[in-house]
Amino acid sequence: MATGRHRYRFVDGEPRDGLKCSKCHLVLCDPQQATCCAKRFCKSCLDQMEDKRCPSCREPINCFRDGGINREIMGLKVYCTNSEEGCEWQGTINETDDTSIDTHLNTCPYQLVPCTNGCGEKIRRNSLKTHLTDNCLERMVNCQYCNQRGRYQLITSSSHFDECPDLPIQCSNEGCNMIPRRHSQSLHNETCPKAIIPCAYNTVGCNKVMKREEQEKHNEDSITAHLQLTKKQLGKL
Ligand SMILES: [Zn+2]
Ligand SMILES: [Zn+2]
Ligand SMILES: [Zn+2]
Ligand SMILES: [Zn+2]
Ligand SMILES: [Zn+2]
Ligand SMILES: [Zn+2]
Ligand SMILES: [Zn+2]
Known part of the structure; x- marks a missing residue:
């Protein structure tokens, strides 16, 4: 005693x-x-x-x-x-x-009891239920993006977000407002109008780099230049 x-x-x-x-x-x-x-x-x-x-x-x-x-x-x-x-x-x-x-x-109902999930918190017996479903850091939840199931503390941690395949990530190309999921990031980049790409005629020697959306205009502006470069290239063969 x-x-x-x-x-x-x-x-x-x-x-x-x-x-x-x-x-x-x-x-x-x-x-x-x-x-x-x-x-x-x-x-x-x-x-x-x-x-x-x-x-x-x-x-x-x-x-x-x-x-x-x-x-x-x-x-x-x-x-x-x-x-x-x-x-x-x-x-x-x-x-x-x-x-x-x-x-x-x-x-x-008002007595403090240790969380039955083992999160280390003490909760009044009458709010234990709410704690277990809504607040406990050790409760099981699904990732809101990839749906993976795990303890709240882990699923919402940066270590999960660092590898979550479905985490939406803002496209890093300047001016692009797309927010593709992580797993489709490279796919998006292949079509992103704001991606910086070399001119399609770089194989014949055009050194221009531009946003993908500018290629068409560049082609129109450079018909002569591209033609000359192509001829030059053919001449070398
Ligand atoms: Zn005495
Ligand atoms: Zn005494
Ligand atoms: Zn009491
Ligand atoms: Zn808890
Ligand atoms: Zn996830
Ligand atoms: Zn983009
Ligand atoms: Zn070009």
């Missing part, structure tokens, strides 16, 4: 001092009474003492369990420790009772 376990808000106001530990000043947890000075201490507070002397009068300590006080404490009415979150439960701290706060906290 841990020290300070009885850190509760009491329905009928602060319990009387006689129900509190003379060491930790919280409501006694498994109360022990010292024979030296009749002060009471939690069992856990005594267990933590190293010198085995009474914390109150410094005599070598000798204690007996105070069953009467314990019964009184077990009967104290407490609010749920999640009352500030909205839980309206009231009950006792009687550990052996079904109506005790320990039993209640196992089902209290």
